[in-house]
Each structure stands twice: as C-alpha cells, then as structure tokens.
Amino acid sequence: MTFRPRVLTAQPGRELRWLGQVGVPRLFDGEHYFQLTALPGGQTRLQHGEHFRGVLVPFVRGWLRRNIEPDYAQVNAALGARAERLPRP
Numbered sequence: 001m002t003f004r005p006r007v008l009t010a011q012p013g014r015e016l017r018w019l020g021q022v023g024v025p026r027l028f029d030g031e032h033y034f035q036l037t038a039l040p041g042g043q044t045r046l047q048h049g050e051h052f053r054g055v056l057v058p059f060v061r062g063w064l065r066r067n068i069e070p071d072y073a074q075v076n077a078a079l080g081a082r083a084e085r086l087p088r089p
Contacts, residue, residue, distance in 0.1 A: 005032070028056040042088070048076055 008031070009017040017033040035047040049072070052064065 009033075026054050028052070028054040028060070046079065046083075048072065048079070 003020045003022060005018040005020040007016075007018045009015050013036060015033065015035045017031065020030045020032065022028040022030075030050050030052050032050040033048070037045045037047070039045055050068070057064075
C-alpha cells in the first residue's frame, strides 16, 4: 500500500506523529505515533501505535487486528532489540 502521510508533529527526542489516508479523507485514516518519555535512571519509554478513524473502520476492524497488530509487534520487538544494543550513557 502506498500513501503520502502528512507529518503532524515532529519534536526531536519527544514525538513523531503522522496522518495517513487511504482514498478520500475520513474514509480510512490512520494517525501513527512514536512518543518518547524520560524515566528515572536514564531510561526512556517508547510508546508506539496508531489510531484509525473513518467510515470504513468498523468494517475492517477484524482485518486490522489480524494483519496490522502482528506487524506492530515485529516493529516493536526490532526497536527494543536495537535499543538494548545501544551503549548506555
């Protein structure tokens, strides 16, 4: 699938958020985000996800769970593995 997302937020070290739309706006939109939060002890929490909205969303909810959620799990596992290999400050 190819689309041209619109960046909504780009705050270095804090958040990256974009909106992707399939077809016309509000038909099937996905707002994807990565948020970083500083934790005690020099750790960082990464929150990653996507909120879907639009008139088609109720009709594809099962497809999203079967096809998109496993992809996100793979992305999160790869990000976690890479972060664990980084040198600690």
